[in-house]
Amino acid sequence: MSRSPERVPRGVSGARFAPAFLLLLGLAATPLGPACAAEPGRGFGLGRPATAEEIRAWDIDVRPDGRGLPEGSGTAAEGEPIFADKCASCHGDFAEGLDRWTALAGGVGTLQSDNPVRTIGSYWPYLSTAYDYIFRAMPFGNAQSLKPDEVYALIAYILLMNGIIADDRFALSNENFNSVRLPNENNFIEDNRPDTATLKDGEPCMNDCKPQVEVTMRARVLDVTPENDDNGAAKRAIE
Amino acid sequence: MSRNKKPSIEAGSSGSRRAFLRSSIAAGGALVAGSSSARAQSDTAITQVQDWARRLGKGVDRTAYGQPSPHEKDVVRRHVEWLTPSVQTAVNFTPLHELDGIITPNGLCFERHHAGVAEVEPDKYRLMINGLVERPLVFTLDDLKRFPRRNQINFLECAANTGMEWRGVQLNGCQFTHGMLHNVMYTGVPLRLLFEAAGLKTSARWVMAEGADASAMNRSLPMSKALDDCMIAFKMNGEALRPEQGYPARLVVPGWEGSLWVKWIRRLEIGDEPWHSREETSKYTDLLANGKSRRFTWEMDCKSVITSPSPQAPVKHKRGQTVITGLAWSGRGTIARVDVSLDGGRNWVAARIDGPSLDKSLHRFYYDFDWNGEAVLLQSRAVDSSGYIQPTKAELRQVRGTNSVYHNNSIQTWYLKKNGEVENVEIS
Numbered sequence: 001m002s003r004s005p006e007r008v009p010r011g012v013s014g015a016r017f018a019p020a021f022l023l024l025l026g027l028a029a030t031p032l033g034p035a036c037a038a039e040p041g042r043g044f045g046l047g048r049p050a051t052a053e054e055i056r057a058w059d060i061d062v063r064p065d066g067r068g069l070p071e072g073s074g075t076a077a078e079g080e081p082i083f084a085d086k087c088a089s090c091h092g093d094f095a096e097g098l099d100r101w102t103a104l105a106g107g108v109g110t111l112q113s114d115n116p117v118r119t120i121g122s123y124w125p126y127l128s129t130a131y132d133y134i135f136r137a138m139p140f141g142n143a144q145s146l147k148p149d150e151v152y153a154l155i156a157y158i159l160l161m162n163g164i165i166a167d168d169r170f171a172l173s174n175e176n177f178n179s180v181r182l183p184n185e186n187n188f189i190e191d192n193r194p195d196t197a198t199l200k201d202g203e204p205c206m207n208d209c210k211p212q213v214e215v216t217m218r219a220r221v222l223d224v225t226p227e228n229d230d231n232g233a234a235k236r237a238i239e
Numbered sequence: 240m241s242r243n244k245k246p247s248i249e250a251g252s253s254g255s256r257r258a259f260l261r262s263s264i265a266a267g268g269a270l271v272a273g274s275s276s277a278r279a280q281s282d283t284a285i286t287q288v289q290d291w292a293r294r295l296g297k298g299v300d301r302t303a304y305g306q307p308s309p310h311e312k313d314v315v316r317r318h319v320e321w322l323t324p325s326v327q328t329a330v331n332f333t334p335l336h337e338l339d340g341i342i343t344p345n346g347l348c349f350e351r352h353h354a355g356v357a358e359v360e361p362d363k364y365r366l367m368i369n370g371l372v373e374r375p376l377v378f379t380l381d382d383l384k385r386f387p388r389r390n391q392i393n394f395l396e397c398a399a400n401t402g403m404e405w406r407g408v409q410l411n412g413c414q415f416t417h418g419m420l421h422n423v424m425y426t427g428v429p430l431r432l433l434f435e436a437a438g439l440k441t442s443a444r445w446v447m448a449e450g451a452d453a454s455a456m457n458r459s460l461p462m463s464k465a466l467d468d469c470m471i472a473f474k475m476n477g478e479a480l481r482p483e484q485g486y487p488a489r490l491v492v493p494g495w496e497g498s499l500w501v502k503w504i505r506r507l508e509i510g511d512e513p514w515h516s517r518e519e520t521s522k523y524t525d526l527l528a529n530g531k532s533r534r535f536t537w538e539m540d541c542k543s544v545i546t547s548p549s550p551q552a553p554v555k556h557k558r559g560q561t562v563i564t565g566l567a568w569s570g571r572g573t574i575a576r577v578d579v580s581l582d583g584g585r586n587w588v589a590a591r592i593d594g595p596s597l598d599k600s601l602h603r604f605y606y607d608f609d610w611n612g613e614a615v616l617l618q619s620r621a622v623d624s625s626g627y628i629q630p631t632k633a634e635l636r637q638v639r640g641t642n643s644v645y646h647n648n649s650i651q652t653w654y655l656k657k658n659g660e661v662e663n664v665e666i667s
Contacts, residue, residue, distance in 0.1 A: 043436025046385055047368075047376040054377065055369050058506050061447060061457060063514050090324070100324035111530040116642050118521060123532075126515050133517035136455035137354065140327075143453045188524065191536045193646075195638045199626035204578065206587045212667075213583035213616060215654060219411040219550070219663035226319055226415070 060144070062132040066178045069131060073173030074153025076160035080168075082150055083157050086139045095119075095161040105161035108183070121162030125185045127177065130155050148174075311337075316349060319415060322403070327355035330397065332418030335544070336552040339564065341392070341594050341601045343421035345476050350483045351397055351419065353518075354453035357503040361487045366433075366471065370447075370509035373438030380473065380487050386428040389470055391493065392600045394422045394568045396539050398496035398523055398645040404632075406641045408663045413549035416651065416663060420566075422601035425491050427472030430465045433507070442511045448490045451505035458499050459513035460492065464537070468493045468599075471504060494570030494599035495537040496645070498523055528640025539570035541629050542648035543577055543604070543621035554659035558612030567592075567602045569623035574602040576622050581608075583616030583652060583666045584631065590619065615655040616666060632665065 062068035084093060090101035097103030107117030116123075120130055135151050137143050146154070156172040159165045159180065165172075172180070197204075219225065307314065318331035330351040333343060350356075361380050369375040397419035403410055410416050430446070439462075446465045450456040460469070472491045473480060480486040485502025492499040498518055513519070513535070525533040545565035548554050554561060567574040573596050578587040590604040604619070621629045632649040654664040 043376075043432070044386060046382045047378045047436055050367050050369055050375040050377045054367065055375055058367055058449075059369060059508065060455065061449070061508065061514055061516075063510070063512060065512065100321075111526060111642075112528065114641075116526055118526070120521075124521050125534075126520065129515055129517050129520050132457070132514070133521075136457065137453070137517075140325075140354070141453065143354065143455065187531050188520075188534045189531050191533050191538075193533075193536065193538070193540065194627055196630035196634050197628050199622065199628065204587070204620065204622065204628050206578070209585055209587070211585075213585055214667045215616075215664045216667050217407050217665035218654075219408040222407075222409045224319075224321070224409050225411040225550075226317060 060132075060136055062128045062135075064126040064128045066128065066174070069128070069174040069177055070148040071174050072148030072152050073171045073175075074149045074151070074156055075171050076153070076156040076165065076168040078149075079153035079155070079157030079160075082154055086142075086146075087154065090140065095158050104158050108162075111184075111187075119162065120158055121164060121183065123184050124182055125188050127155065127159075127180050127182055130158065131177075152177075314338075314347070316347060316418075317414060319403075319410070328353055330399075330419060332414045333421050334414050334551075335418050335420065335546045335566065336413045336549045338546070339603065341422050341566075341597075341603050342476060343423055345423070345478065345481050345484070348395075348421035348423065348475075348481070348484055349397070349419050351497065352452070352454075352483070353456050356483050357450070357452035358482060359451055359487060359503050364451075364487050364505075366488065366504060367506045368433060368437040368509070369506070371440040371443045371511060372434075372509050373440065374436075376433075376437050378433070383428050383471060383473060383488065386432050388426055389429055390424055390426050391468070391470075391491070392422065392424045392595070392597050393491060393493040394420060394539075394599065394601045395497045395500055396420045396542075396568070396570075398498060398536070398539070401542075401647040401649070401651075402644045404649075405636075405643060405647055408665050411663045412551040413544060413546050413651075414551060417544045417546075417566075419497070420568075420601075422568075423475045424477070425470065425472035426474035426477070427470040427488075427491060430469045430471065430507070433471065434466070434509070437509075439509060443509045445510045445513050447506075447508040447510060447514050447516075448499070448501040448504055449506040449508070450485075450501045451503040456498075456501055456518065457514065457516045458501060458518055459516065459535075460499060461513075462509075464492065464495070492537075494539060494572075496523065496539055499537060523645060525639065525645050526642040528642065536646055537570075539568070540646060540648040541567075541569035541571065541574070541621050541623035541625075541627045543567035543574075543619040543629055544651045545579070545617050545619050545653055548617065548655055548659075548661045549653055550661045550663055553661050554610070554655060557659065558610050561608055561610040563590075563606040563608065563617065565590075565604055565619050567604055567619070567621035568600065569621070569625070569627065570599060571627060572624035573598055573600075574604075574621050575624050575626075577602070577604040578620045578622075579604075579606040580618040580620070581615045584618050584620075584650070587620065612657060614657055616664070617653040617655055617661075618650050620650055 090098055091104050092098045095104035096106055103117055103119050105119050105121055107119040107122030110117045131151055135146055152172045160168055314334050314337040316331040318329055323329040331349055333347055333349040364380045366378045400419035401416055404416055444462050446460045446462060448458055448460060470491045471488050473488045480489060488504055489502045490500050490504050525536050543565055545563055547564050567577045577590040579590045580587045590606045592602050592604050594603045596602055630649055635649045652664050652666050654662045
């Protein structure tokens, strides 16, 4: 029943989309009962229209193409005192990161090292992510409190700390936002797993798979398990 | 007193060598009284009338919501303080070494938050669908519960599970190496039904899921996956979601990394491109040795681990009949087989999978053997229904390097020593 064409949502009959969608309907095999099959498949009359004001209140996301950026502007010079007031206690005066809190600047040239430092300047592909994240989640514990001009000013300050802009009077705005590109944008690739053996490469070995086995590393040497945490050994965090 | 009583493992010291030795001695002492080789001395657990056999027990309603036995007080989630900068952005770990079967009890499911637990009032809960739809809609919790429901059992694994072990062993316990994992039966509404209600536009290719917490956690999801098997769940293991698991409603994304399973979900925006949110660019991307990073690495690869014996679950009975048990799972389907090695991967034997074998769910395996009391290097290796073979650490490092953080599904080695103690080790 769930495979009948009537159950395809309105407007998804685009040529590129339809085959995948129909295939998925078959795979999903959703165990909907007869009562569902009797419904028109248009939402069962549930929910109500969202008002424009409601959508404005929650639709806070920003995409790499700039969609979602609110009107506003700010300079690094304007951002510096805001950063000092609202961000520096965790991220450091110069966005270098304090303790285990995230560094937002620096790290260029470290990605192939044993200690890669992933900052907005060294790692992030898109600047839009900074706007999206700063407004929705920062300052930590006082989210969604910044004005657009403040967010632009903070991003300008972070760009200055990363050496991506040089002028602290440059006004970053929704108009020129997409003119700023981050240096690591082109170093992201699509998922190409599986990247290790599958049965196509042969059955897994069952006997005499390798020569003598020796223990090469022991957790007790580092001994950073919480219950055992009585020495100051190096600890590698997950960030 | 009773030889079945758990040895006195003290809270906060259960992993230490001292605690292990104490408990071994305690268990050994009890064994003398209860073992068949000491029949001359009768077991007072039998010959004496126990308190619980003489006196009335507690009546009903003593605890309106039932709690585990006080003897199980150490079976709890634990966190590793140094991993994260604050408890609001921290993770704790499921005590896998103490669990059996495939279902994780709700109170033991690991927690991972980005801004603490949102305490959403159910009467003020709203789910909005907007973007490339014919009819932007708002649903209340009651609205969601009037849609046709679906039940499915799925594992949720954080992409960073085992992430601390990329460069070498450092955590001595299955709870800490593999405990960002749980397996729950969800009840909820397929996203497909909600999207039908709103009417997808022809350009609809992506969904952004957004939480109501103070990080407004957001992730992009391809429409094909959303329509396939994703749902908004409001029940876990039959009861309302726990607050720390997204009460009153969360996204379920079977087989894909945990951070996609947005908790306290408030909004689904439909779009034609992904959003590249912070949690899919700065985080949850996999840095390779050459400096390139994989993105949108959603699928959780086939993985297994022996949960007992393990460092927090040593063998206390000396040689003889021994149960090896563990978990296997894959984001690509079911588990076809699990092999166990006692010699660090030189030789393998088939383990026995017991219990339900469900799509994108934990599988429970056992290997029952007669331990000769000699040191053993324990490993497990799973193969899933797609033919994917769980790799060794060396194989994974060869293709990924050691900076990936995420998606470490390599074979785990536990060193079972003659005295029954178990240690997390790496081998040649």
